[in-house]
Amino acid sequence: MNQEPPLKEFYFNKFEHRKPYTPLPISEFRNMMFQFLAIVALAIGALYIWWRWKYSLNLNCLWFAIPLVVAETLSFFSTIFLYVNYWSPKDRPIEEPVRFLSEIEDLRGRPDRPVRIDIHIATYNEDVELVRYTIRDSKKIRYPFDDVPVNIFVLDDGRRDGRDPSKQNMKKVAEEEGVGYFCRENNEGFKAGNLRNGLEHTQGDLFVILDADARPFDTILTATTGYFRSKKLAWVQTPQWFYDTSEPIYLKDWLTKKAGWLGRSAGWCIELIFGKVYIEEDIFGNHPEGFYDGLLRRRNFHNAAFCCGAGSIHRREAVMELAIKDYAKGVRKELKKKLEAIGHTSFTEKEILEYKRKTYLDNQLIPFKFHASEDIYTSMMLHAQGWESYEHPYVECKMLSPQDIDTWVKQRSRYAAGSLDIAFKDNPLFMKGLTLGQRMCYFSSIYSYFAPIWLIIFIFSPILFYFTLELPVKAYSFDFLKYYIPFQIFNAIAILLVNWGRTSDRSDQYYIASFWLMTLSIISVVIGKKVQFHVTPKEKSKASYLPHILPHVIIISLIVIGNIYNIFLIFQGQHPSISGYITNTFWSLFTVYNLSVMIRAAWWEEKDYDIKNPLQYNGLADFKSRLARKLKWSSIKSH
Amino acid sequence: MTTPQTYKFLVKPVFFIISLLCAAYIVLKLEQLQPDDVGMDIPSYHTAPQNNGKSDDPKRAVGEPEKASMQK
Numbered sequence: 001m002n003q004e005p006p007l008k009e010f011y012f013n014k015f016e017h018r019k020p021y022t023p024l025p026i027s028e029f030r031n032m033m034f035q036f037l038a039i040v041a042l043a044i045g046a047l048y049i050w051w052r053w054k055y056s057l058n059l060n061c062l063w064f065a066i067p068l069v070v071a072e073t074l075s076f077f078s079t080i081f082l083y084v085n086y087w088s089p090k091d092r093p094i095e096e097p098v099r100f101l102s103e104i105e106d107l108r109g110r111p112d113r114p115v116r117i118d119i120h121i122a123t124y125n126e127d128v129e130l131v132r133y134t135i136r137d138s139k140k141i142r143y144p145f146d147d148v149p150v151n152i153f154v155l156d157d158g159r160r161d162g163r164d165p166s167k168q169n170m171k172k173v174a175e176e177e178g179v180g181y182f183c184r185e186n187n188e189g190f191k192a193g194n195l196r197n198g199l200e201h202t203q204g205d206l207f208v209i210l211d212a213d214a215r216p217f218d219t220i221l222t223a224t225t226g227y228f229r230s231k232k233l234a235w236v237q238t239p240q241w242f243y244d245t246s247e248p249i250y251l252k253d254w255l256t257k258k259a260g261w262l263g264r265s266a267g268w269c270i271e272l273i274f275g276k277v278y279i280e281e282d283i284f285g286n287h288p289e290g291f292y293d294g295l296l297r298r299r300n301f302h303n304a305a306f307c308c309g310a311g312s313i314h315r316r317e318a319v320m321e322l323a324i325k326d327y328a329k330g331v332r333k334e335l336k337k338k339l340e341a342i343g344h345t346s347f348t349e350k351e352i353l354e355y356k357r358k359t360y361l362d363n364q365l366i367p368f369k370f371h372a373s374e375d376i377y378t379s380m381m382l383h384a385q386g387w388e389s390y391e392h393p394y395v396e397c398k399m400l401s402p403q404d405i406d407t408w409v410k411q412r413s414r415y416a417a418g419s420l421d422i423a424f425k426d427n428p429l430f431m432k433g434l435t436l437g438q439r440m441c442y443f444s445s446i447y448s449y450f451a452p453i454w455l456i457i458f459i460f461s462p463i464l465f466y467f468t469l470e471l472p473v474k475a476y477s478f479d480f481l482k483y484y485i486p487f488q489i490f491n492a493i494a495i496l497l498v499n500w501g502r503t504s505d506r507s508d509q510y511y512i513a514s515f516w517l518m519t520l521s522i523i524s525v526v527i528g529k530k531v532q533f534h535v536t537p538k539e540k541s542k543a544s545y546l547p548h549i550l551p552h553v554i555i556i557s558l559i560v561i562g563n564i565y566n567i568f569l570i571f572q573g574q575h576p577s578i579s580g581y582i583t584n585t586f587w588s589l590f591t592v593y594n595l596s597v598m599i600r601a602a603w604w605e606e607k608d609y610d611i612k613n614p615l616q617y618n619g620l621a622d623f624k625s626r627l628a629r630k631l632k633w634s635s636i637k638s639h
Numbered sequence: 640m641t642t643p644q645t646y647k648f649l650v651k652p653v654f655f656i657i658s659l660l661c662a663a664y665i666v667l668k669l670e671q672l673q674p675d676d677v678g679m680d681i682p683s684y685h686t687a688p689q690n691n692g693k694s695d696d697p698k699r700a701v702g703e704p705e706k707a708s709m710q711k
Contacts (some may be wrong), residue, residue, distance in 0.1 A: 032654060035654075035655075036654075036658045036661070039655075039658040039659060039662050040658070040661060040662045040665055041660075042662075043662035043663065043665065043666050044662075044665065044666060044669065047666050047670070316658065415655065478674045482669055482672050483669065486669065488666075
């Protein structure tokens with residue numbers, strides 16, 4: 001009897017016990033409350049922006065006042081887009097898994113047969129023993145019908161088929177595990193090209209895309225194939241859950257360890273005010289719940305949930321239809337261009353036919369767009385063709401997250417540059433075939449990457465005040481407060497209702513702390529630099545972290561120096577605006593809090609803490625969640 | 640006979656109309672909100688002091704020096 005080769009030990013083995021989050025139960029009442037508060041917040045926000053432009057500008061300091069009010073206006077637009085995204089949830093009922101092709105496609109005279117399902121594991125340079133974990137978990141996938149073939153294929157873009165002894169042998173691992181293996185001779189189109197190669201060699205009517213580290217749960221097919229009974233559904237995306245995020249540390253224990261009884265007392269005081277506080281929880285902000293369960297799931301309402309790559313299940317018919325249409329369009333365009341260039345009259349009919357034949361051969365069928373953000377780009381094109389998508393709320397696979405700031409920055413830079421590139425090349429606002437909701441959702445994804453335009457102004461505003469002592473507004477008067485505070489309160493409660501029981505602090509921090517990488521991405525796209533496809537490394541990078549956090553360190557230093565200077569002026573009795581100082585200090589503390597997370601992440605080292613209480617959320621969020629359940633505001637749907 | 644289900648489609652439009660009306664009402668109220676509505680004193684640079692010829696001190700006529708300064 002053949003024994004399976006043993007699995008290699010990795011750092012993530014100690015997190016195997018972790019269980020994924022469960023999706024937020026849908027509550028119609030809570031959603032209506034959110035919609036009400038969103039409408040009120042938008043009305044007050046519009047009033048605030050109007051007041052800012054009309055009455056509040058400090059005309060003696062327009063160089064400061066105008067950029068700030070522009071930044072506030074742009075930021076307000078992003079709030080509008082956010083509300084559109086969040087507007088309403090729309091879950092589909094989970095259906096029985098499909099068995100026959102006729103359940104998911106119109107046969108048009110073809111004989112019926114059991115549906116074929118493939119699992120494609122895309123890999124490039126990851127440790128082959130890591131891929132073995134994914135293969136093993138894929139082999140454990142259950143499907144209730146024995147006559148439905150479920151085939152697993154490793155799509156290797158690293159040509160690790162044994163030809164190069166210096167590389168690991170991926171083909172051997174695939175053979176040992178008894179799954180299919182394909183590799184290609186070039187890396188054209190990167191991941192999209194790799195997937196195309198897989199599709200060329202396989203026949204699945206439905207296929208699952210997995211990354212090298214995306215380990216599926218055994219329910220991934222049972223829970224999702226039923227959705228494909230809707231014959232316009234092109235793909236189902238499941239949440240990407242990172243199960244190796246940093247462990248939360250109980251602040252009181254940490255303070256005790258650092259400062260003995262003094263630390264314990266301080267921890268006790270903090271706990272008295274704020275409840276139990278945990279630090280270093282998900283230090284890289286990788287927890288995806290806010291994105292998948294909050295944002296993407298709610299995009300189902302607009303039929304605008306885009307594909308995020310790993311953990312998605314696709315209908316072959318949809319991607320191939322897109323590929324054929326694109327192919328025909330490309331050939332038509334190129335032929336027209338060529339024939340116009342050479343002139344019809346100077347060539348014989350035969351020569352023109354030869355030209356056409358060559359053009360047909362030169363063009364390729366491309367199911368997934370060859371792009372750094374191939375998933376979002378292909379999704380947009382499929383939606384424009386009238387196909388539907390669905391974000392399945394339950395986690396069906398687990399993945400590994402970036403373990404250092406260099407890897408994290410590279411991954412986020414690719415997302416940012418890829419999305420910005422789409423804005424310049426194929427802007428969803430002008431793409432034919434998209435509905436208004438889809439246009440707004442796709443544009444909001446892209447718009448969010450323009451955030452540095454306003455974030456930089458917000459970050460530098462207190463610093464400018466500290467050193468120039470000029471105010472961008474006439475005064476931080478009653479009028480300012482009467483518009484600003486209600487807007488912030490309504491907005492905060494509206495967002496709290498959407499994220500009921502879920503904290504978004506870390507992602508909010510990273511949204512601001514990412515200003516630098518997003519700025520660099522904007523610059524690289526504007527100057528026309530080609531967006532590179534960097535595969536996210538699965539192990540710790542040894543590259544220097546300093547370039548990623550240097551701007552953050554400089555900004556925090558300037559804030560500290562500015563504060564010292566202003567306090568000195570106050571004690572001298574020479575400060576022109578105490579209220580301005582107080583307002584800007586609050587703002588700068590908020591900035592320091594947000595920027596500091598990236599500095600802490602840069603120096604974060606995994607510690608061997610006792611995992612006594614591995615919490616997913618902080619105490620406040622847990623409390624809200626428990627309260628929500630107690631008040632029975634939510635109708636919990638059974639999985 | 641009509642059932643409540645028949646009119647269920649009206650819930651959302653009515654809800655949105657009410658929300659819009661509430662938002663408009665809040666906006667109007669905010670517009671009218673003055674510092675003294677929330678117990679704040681009106682700062683001197685917002686409203687010029689009215690000179691109606693009367694002094695706070697009934698015993699002292701306008702223009703007459705304060706008692707303290709007279710004692711000096």
